Amino acid sequence: MDFQLTEEQKMIKEMTKKFADDVVTPQMEELDRTGEYAYDIIGQMADLGMMGIAYPEEYGGSGGDWVGMMVGVEEISRGDVTLGGLLDIVTIVNEELHVFGTEEQKQKWLPALVQGKELGAFGLTEPGAGSDAGATKTTAVLDGDEWVINGTKQFISLMDYDNASIVIITARTRTEGKDLINTFIVPKGTPGFVLGKKYDKMAWHHFPTNELIFEDCRIPKSNFLGREGGGFAQHLTVLQTGRIFIGAISVGVAQACLEVSLKYAKERIQFGKPIYSFQGTSFKLADMAMNIELARNMYLKAAWLKDNNMPHTLEASYAKLFGSEMCEKVASDAYQIHGGYGFMNEYAVSRYYKGCKILQIVEGTSEVQRMVICRNLK
Ligand SMILES: Cc1cc2nc3c(=O)[nH]c(=O)nc-3n(C[C@H](O)[C@H](O)[C@H](O)COP(=O)(O)OP(=O)(O)OC[C@H]3O[C@@H](n4cnc5c(N)ncnc54)[C@H](O)[C@@H]3O)c2cc1C
Numbered sequence: 197m198d199f200q201l202t203e204e205q206k207m208i209k210e211m212t213k214k215f216a217d218d219v220v221t222p223q224m225e226e227l228d229r230t231g232e233y234a235y236d237i238i239g240q241m242a243d244l245g246m247m248g249i250a251y252p253e254e255y256g257g258s259g260g261d262w263v264g265m266m267v268g269v270e271e272i273s274r275g276d277v278t279l280g281g282l283l284d285i286v287t288i289v290n291e292e293l294h295v296f297g298t299e300e301q302k303q304k305w306l307p308a309l310v311q312g313k314e315l316g317a318f319g320l321t322e323p324g325a326g327s328d329a330g331a332t333k334t335t336a337v338l339d340g341d342e343w344v345i346n347g348t349k350q351f352i353s354l355m356d357y358d359n360a361s362i363v364i365i366t367a368r369t370r371t372e373g374k375d376l377i378n379t380f381i382v383p384k385g386t387p388g389f390v391l392g393k394k395y396d397k398m399a400w401h402h403f404p405t406n407e408l409i410f411e412d413c414r415i416p417k418s419n420f421l422g423r424e425g426g427g428f429a430q431h432l433t434v435l436q437t438g439r440i441f442i443g444a445i446s447v448g449v450a451q452a453c454l455e456v457s458l459k460y461a462k463e464r465i466q467f468g469k470p471i472y473s474f475q476g477t478s479f480k481l482a483d484m485a486m487n488i489e490l491a492r493n494m495y496l497k498a499a500w501l502k503d504n505n506m507p508h509t510l511e512a513s514y515a516k517l518f519g520s521e522m523c524e525k526v527a528s529d530a531y532q533i534h535g536g537y538g539f540m541n542e543y544a545v546s547r548y549y550k551g552c553k554i555l556q557i558v559e560g561t562s563e564v565q566r567m568v569i570c571r572n573l574k
Contacts (some may be wrong), residue, residue: 205264211244212271220275221544228547231401233357234279241272241279242312247286251294256307262437262499266444270492273448274455277551278403280445282315284559285353287441288434289316289364292379296422296430305362305381315357319349319365319382319408320431327564329366330428334410336367336380342414343380348392349408355391356404360384363408366427379427381419388413399550436512438559440502443495443515446523446555447488453523453530453548454484460545461533471533480529487526491519510572517565520555527552 201209220237227234241247249265251257265287273280290309293302293316308314325331334347345367354360362383369378382389392407422430458481461472471477495515501508527549531538538545556562 201263201267204260205267208249208260208264208268209271212246212268213274215240215244216271216275220272220279224276225542225544225547227402228399229401229541233404234276234402235358237279238282238312238315238357241283246272246283247290247312248310250287251290251306251310255294255302256310261503262440263496263503266440266495266499269441269444270448270451270495273445274452275448277445277449277548277555278400280441280448281400281403281558282354284438284441284445285318286312286315288438289318289362291434291437292318292364292421292430293381295433296379296426300418301381301421308361314359314361315354317352317354317360317363318431319352319363321349321351323348323350327561329431330377332366332368332377332428334365334367336369336378338369338417339414341417343417343420345380345382345388345410345413345415347410349410351395351405352408353403353405355384355408356394356406364421365408365410366431371424374425376425377428378424379421379430380415381421382410382413382415383419386413386415399547400554435559436509437502439512439516439565440495440498440508442555442559443491443498443512443519446516446519446552447492447495449548449552449555450484450488450491450519450523450526453526453545454481454488456543456545456548457481457484457530457533460537464535477533480533484526484529487522491515491522494518510569513560513565513568513572516559517562517569520552521562523552523555 245258246268248257249260250262253259269280269283293306309316320329322332336343336345355363362381365380365382366377367380369376388411390409392409395405461477462470464471498508498511498515501511530545531549534543534545537543
């Protein structure tokens with residue numbers, strides 16, 4: 197087995213590490229406090245090619261691989277968890293278009309999305325359909341050459357950004373008496389599609405999450421995405437990629453926690469010594485480093501399997517479940533090492549702590565991952 201990164205993957209790692217250290221980290225405390233959208237940083241991330249690493253050049257990507265993509269996601273998430281979240285969502289939208297879209301749909305939507313000029317959103321969750329995502333109540337009815345969509349999606353990210361261009365949603369259709377879930381591309385600005393309330397969240401303040409409302413929203417017949425009746429399965433397929441992302445994001449946030457904790461533990465003097473010299477502190481740091489490395493190997497393996505067109509349902513869920521739970525524990529230990537200062541907003545560790553719990557919820561909760569894992573055990 198070869199655990200070395202290729203030259204291209206190393207280059208992505210160095211580039212994104214520098215970007216996180218020089219551009220992202222210095223601005224994030226303020227953006228998180230004000231809730232101002234990070235348009236400039238997102239634009240720079242797009243210029244670095246981060247939205248298109250794993251996509252072919254013909255659609256505006258750089259023809260790289262998923263290991264390279266995830267290595268970059270880890271580094272950027274070390275600077276800010278929400279940027280990792282953004283890369284996750286735009287990529288699963290790109291992935292659904294790339295894997296299931298017609299050539300015409302790919303030519304129409306993918307280049308601007310893959311180059312990060314536009315951002316896509318992923319509309320699966322509804323008030324009554326969270327973990328039970330198949331309980332979707334949104335409907336799509338064919339009327340001549342148009343689909344008419346009615347329903348409400350909740351907790352949908354990114355659509356409030358000025359350059360968000362489409363949302364890919366699931367909706368129920370009834371064809372020849374059959375009740376099916378299908379997928380549709382709804383462009384922003386389509387009459388009958390409005391952004392509902394913007395959620396006031398405990399963290400991720402500069403990352404928009406909204407309710408989406410569809411009232412007699414008409415889209416062309418050609419905006420049907422994928423196979424009839426395959427809409428739900430398509431969403432689940434791309435969520436596997438999303439789970440590898442959450443694994444990589446979790447490692448990035450946990451690594452940031454370790455770095456600030458190691459520095460703090462060497463500087464903070466109590467009982468006449470740096471707290472690093474107390475075994476109670478140093479053992480925490482050792483456990484953090486070991487668990488981060490384990491989670492890193494898990495997301496890299498899942499990405500490698502995807503690159504090699506091998507099944508990776510289990511590995512993606514392992515990476516997501518272990519990574520997100522590891523991250524919460526590491527953030528909690530990092531906070532503990534900072535003592536009372538960990539509670540202060542000016543210390544980055546407070547932002548890491550508040551921002552990591554949600555990684556156990558999105559792209560399928562920890563309980564859902566355990567269900568997926570059990571179902572796939574042989
Ligand atoms: C900040 C943020 C951004 C988001 N962005 C998006 C987005 O862009 N697009 C999108 O579609 N969704 C998005 N979501 C929604 C997210 O994917 C859901 O919140 C998640 O899937 C869980 O659904 P729920 O919140 O309805 O919880 P529920 O499904 O109601 O779950 C509540 C609890 O019950 C548990 N539970 C449920 N069923 C079972 C079971 N069978 N066995 C054991 N335990 C169970 C869950 O694990 C959880 O602990 C976002 C959410 C947040 C908070």
